Amino acid sequence: xxxxxxDLAVIVVYLAGIVGLGCxxxxxxxxxxxxxxxxxxxxxxxxxxxxxxxxxNISTIHLVSFAQNGxxxxxxxxxxxxxxxxxxxxxxxxxxxxxxxxxxxTLPDFMERRYSPGTRNYLAVLSILSAIMVHIxxxxxxxxxxxxGTILPAFxxxxxxxWVHFATILGLCAVTAxxxxxxxxxxxxxxxxLQTLIMLAGSICITLIGLHxxxxxxALVESVHPVNxxxxxxxxxxxxxxxxxxxxxxxxxxxxYWCTDQTIVQRVLGARDENHARLGPLFAxxxxxxxxxxxxxxxxxxxxxxxxxIIPPLPCNADGSPAxxxxxxxxxxxxxxxxxxxxxxxxxxxxLMSTVAGALNSIATLFSYDIYKRWWPEVEDRRLIxxxxxxxxxxxxxxxxxxxxxxxxxxxxxxxxxxxxxxxxPPTAVVFLWGVFWRxxxxxxxxxxxxxxxxxxxxxxxxxxxxEDGRTLADPNSLIAQFLAINSLFMAFxxxxxxxxxxxxxxxxxxxxxxxxxxxxxxKSPWDALRRQPDTWRGLLDFRVMAALLIVTMVALYVxxxxxxxxxxxxxxxxxxxxxxxxxxxxxxxDRNVLDAELTVGPDGRYQFGTKQQAGGAPEGTRYRVxxxxxxxxxxxxxxxxxxxxxxxxxxxxxxTPIREFSAPDGRTxxxxxxxxxxxxxxxxxRVEIRRAxxxxxxxxRFDTSGLEILLSGPPGTVDIVLxxxxxxxxx
Numbered sequence: 204x205x206x207x208x209x210d211l212a213v214i215v216v217y218l219a220g221i222v223g224l225g226c227x228x229x230x231x232x233x234x235x236x237x238x239x240x241x242x243x244x245x246x247x248x249x250x251x252x253x254x255x256x257x258x259x260n261i262s263t264i265h266l267v268s269f270a271q272n273g274x275x276x277x278x279x280x281x282x283x284x285x286x287x288x289x290x291x292x293x294x295x296x297x298x299x300x301x302x303x304x305x306x307x308x309t310l311p312d313f314m315e316r317r318y319s320p321g322t323r324n325y326l327a328v329l330s331i332l333s334a335i336m337v338h339i340x341x342x343x344x345x346x347x348x349x350x351x352g353t354i355l356p357a358f359x360x361x362x363x364x365x366w367v368h369f370a371t372i373l374g375l376c377a378v379t380a381x382x383x384x385x386x387x388x389x390x391x392x393x394x395x396x397l398q399t400l401i402m403l404a405g406s407i408c409i410t411l412i413g414l415h416x417x418x419x420x421x422a423l424v425e426s427v428h429p430v431n432x433x434x435x436x437x438x439x440x441x442x443x444x445x446x447x448x449x450x451x452x453x454x455x456x457x458x459x460y461w462c463t464d465q466t467i468v469q470r471v472l473g474a475r476d477e478n479h480a481r482l483g484p485l486f487a488x489x490x491x492x493x494x495x496x497x498x499x500x501x502x503x504x505x506x507x508x509x510x511x512x513i514i515p516p517l518p519c520n521a522d523g524s525p526a527x528x529x530x531x532x533x534x535x536x537x538x539x540x541x542x543x544x545x546x547x548x549x550x551x552x553x554x555l556m557s558t559v560a561g562a563l564n565s566i567a568t569l570f571s572y573d574i575y576k577r578w579w580p581e582v583e584d585r586r587l588i589x590x591x592x593x594x595x596x597x598x599x600x601x602x603x604x605x606x607x608x609x610x611x612x613x614x615x616x617x618x619x620x621x622x623x624x625x626x627x628x629p630p631t632a633v634v635f636l637w638g639v640f641w642r643x644x645x646x647x648x649x650x651x652x653x654x655x656x657x658x659x660x661x662x663x664x665x666x667x668x669x670x671e672d673g674r675t676l677a678d679p680n681s682l683i684a685q686f687l688a689i690n691s692l693f694m695a696f697x698x699x700x701x702x703x704x705x706x707x708x709x710x711x712x713x714x715x716x717x718x719x720x721x722x723x724x725x726x727k728s729p730w731d732a733l734r735r736q737p738d739t740w741r742g743l744l745d746f747r748v749m750a751a752l753l754i755v756t757m758v759a760l761y762v763x764x765x766x767x768x769x770x771x772x773x774x775x776x777x778x779x780x781x782x783x784x785x786x787x788x789x790x791x792x793x794d795r796n797v798l799d800a801e802l803t804v805g806p807d808g809r810y811q812f813g814t815k816q817q818a819g820g821a822p823e824g825t826r827y828r829v830x831x832x833x834x835x836x837x838x839x840x841x842x843x844x845x846x847x848x849x850x851x852x853x854x855x856x857x858x859x860t861p862i863r864e865f866s867a868p869d870g871r872t873x874x875x876x877x878x879x880x881x882x883x884x885x886x887x888x889x890r891v892e893i894r895r896a897x898x899x900x901x902x903x904x905r906f907d908t909s910g911l912e913i914l915l916s917g918p919p920g921t922v923d924i925v926l927x928x929x930x931x932x933x934x935x
Contacts, residue, residue, distance in 0.1 A: 252483025273502020277431030290457030405550030443690030452692030523855025630656025772813025783808025786896030
C-alpha cells in the first residue's frame with residue numbers, strides 16, 4: 204500500500220482536531236476543581252457515558268487481533284464482545300447505584316468504605332498496574348506495529364527495528380498525553396465520542412466493501428468452513444474458547460473489567476445522576492453488538508476473499524504459514540482506495556488514543572485520590588490536579604518500557620493479554636461481588652484474597668506465557684502441564700471458585716465489624732436493585748426495561764449465530780514407504796465444498812485439520828478423497844536440548860529454491876535465493892538441516908488415481924495416511 208498525500212492530509216487533520224478539542228476542554232475548565240478535572244464535573248449524560256465506555260474499551264488490539272482471530276478461528280472470539288453486554292447489565296443494576304450513592308471518586312475508595320484502608324491501598328496499586336500493563340502497554344505496542352506497516356514506509360526505507368519501534372511509541376504517547384494531561388476527563392470523553400464515530404465509520408467501510416467484493420453474505424457462507432460462522436463451540440474446538448469456558452469464565456473477566464476496573468467505571472462515576480449512570484452501561488451493551496460484525500467478521504471476509512482468489516494470499520511467516528497478524532493491514536492494502544485508507548488509519552489511531560487516554564486519566568485519579576491525598580489530606584485542588592498530571596507522565600514512561608518488553612515476546616499480542624487476565628480478574632471480582640451481595644464478607648478476607656489471588660494468578664499467567672513462548676516448564680504429560688494448558692477463560696472460573704472459598708473461610712474466621720456506611724453498601728436482597736425509585740425514568744428509558752431488552756437481544760443473537768453441529772478436528776502423520784513425508788500439500792475433497800481443505804504437511808510428516816491457527820474439522824460420517832503434491836522445502840533447526848527434543852522451521856521456501864551453504868569457524872551461513880535474498884546465520888553448535896520436499900509418486904497427485912480415502916465414522920482424533928510406492932495405500 205502506498206500512502207498518498209490525501210491519506211496523510213486526512214490523518215493530520217484528524218490529529219490536529221483531536222488535540223485542539225482537548226485544549227478547548229482545558230480552556231473551558233482551566234479553573235476546575237478536582238472533581239471537575241477527574242469526573243467531568245458530574246455532567247455526563249447516558250449517551251456520552253455509553254459512547255465513552257465503548258470507545259475506551261476498543262483499541263488497536265481489537266482492530267488488528269480480532270481481524271486475525273476472525274481469519275484463524277471465525278466468530279468465536281466475538282464472545283469477548285457479546286458476553287460484555289451481560290456484565291454491563293450487572294454494572295447497571297447492581298454496582299452503579301452504590302457507586303453513585305456513596306459519592307466515591309475511585310473504586311479503591313469504595314473498597315475502603317466497604318472493607319478497610321488496606322484493601323483500598325492494595326487495590327489502588329493493582330489498578331494502576333493493570334491500567335499500565337493491559338490498557339496502555341498492549342495498545343501502544345500494537346499501534347506501533349500498525350504504523351510501521353502503513354505510514355512509516357512512506358518516510359523510512361527501513362520502517363522496523365527496536366529504535367524505530369521505540370520512536371513510534373514515543374510519538375503516539377506525545378500526541379495522546381497532550382490533551383489527556385491538559386484537559387482531564389472532560390477532554391477524554393469529548394474526544395472519545397468523536398473518535399467512536401470515526402472508528403465505526405472506518406470499520407463499516409472495511410466490512411461492507413469486503414462483503415461486496417465477495418458477493419454478499421451467501422457468498423461468504425459458501426467460501427469458508429461453516430465452523431467459522433458459529434460463535435459457540437463444543438469441547439472439541441482447538442481454540443479452547445468452548446461454550447462452557449465462555450459462560451463460566453467470561454463473567455469473571457467481565458465483572459472485573461466492566462464493573463470494577465477504574466479505567467472503565469470512571470465514566471459511570473461522572474454521571475449526572477443515577478438514571479444516567481444506569482442507562483449509560485446499558486446503551487454501551489447495545490453498541491457492543493457491533494464489534495463482532497465490524498472487527499471479527501472482516502477477518503472471515505478476508506479468508507473468503509483469499510480462498511476465492513479475489514485478493515492475494517496473506518504474506519507468509521518464516522515457516523510458510525500465513526502471517527495472520529497482518530490480516531487487517533492486508534485488507535487495507537488490497538481493497539481500499541486513497542483517502543479511505545487515511546480514514547481507516549485515523550480510526551485505528553482513534554482506538555489507540557481512546558484507550559490510552561482513558562487509562563492515563565484513571566491512573567491520575569487513582570494516584571491523586573487514593574495515594575497522595577491519603578498522606579496529605581489538606582492538599583488544594585490545584586495541587587492535586589498537578590500531581591495527577593505528573594502521575595500521568597510517569598505512568599506513560601513506565602508503559603513505554605513495558606511496550607518495548609512486549610516487542611520481544613514470542614507469543615501473539617492478544618493471547619499474551621488474555622493470559623494476563625486470570626492474574627488480575629478473579630481476586631478483584633471475588634472481593635467486589637461478595638462485598639456487595641454478602642454482608643459477612645470481612646475486611647481480613649478481602650485483603651488476603653486480593654494478595655493471595657493476585658500473586659497466584661500472576662504466577663500462573665507468567666507460566667502460561669512462558670509455555671506459549673516455547674519454554675518447557677514441565678513434562679507435557681504432567682498434571683502441571685495439563686493445568687497450564689487450560690484455556691484462560693476457564694482458568695479464570697477455576698480461580699474464582701477457589702478464591703471465593705478462601706474469602707468465605709477467612710471471613711467466617713475473622714468476622715467483619717460493620718459501620719453504618721459499610722452496612723449501606725451491601726444489597727439486603729438482589730431484588731432491591733430492581734425496585735423502582737421515585738426519580739426512576741418511565742417507559743423505554745426505565746433501566747429495567749432497557750436491561751430486559753438487552754438480555755433478550757443478546758440471547759436471540761447467540762441462538763441465531765450458533766451452529767450446534769460438532770466439527771471434529773483430526774490430523775496425523777503421512778508416510779511413504781515407512782518414512783515421513785515432508786513439504787507436501789494434502790488436499791481433502793468432500794461432497795460439501797465448504798468442508799474441503801488444503802493442508803500443509805510439516806517437515807516431520809504431520810498434518811492437522813482444525814487448529815488454533817485455522818478453524819476446521821468435519822462432522823461424523825464425512826467422506827474425503829485425498830491427494831498430495833510436493834510444494835515446500837524446509838530449513839530446520841534441530842533442538843535436542845532437554846527431555847523433549849523438537850524441530851524449529853527457520854524457513855519454508857517453494858519447492859526447488861536454491862539454497863547455498865557456507866561454513867566458517869564461527870558457524871554456518873545459508874543463503875536462500877528468493878526474489879529478496881534471505882540469509883540465515885547459525886552458530887557452530889547449532890544443528891541445521893535442509894529438508895527437501897519428499898517426491899510424491901504421480902498416482903497420489905490425482906483424486907481419481909490416488910485411491911486414498913478418509914471416512915470419519917466417529918470422533919477420529921488421529922488419522923494417519925500410509926503411502927507405498929508399490930502396493931496398497933490408505934488412511935487409518
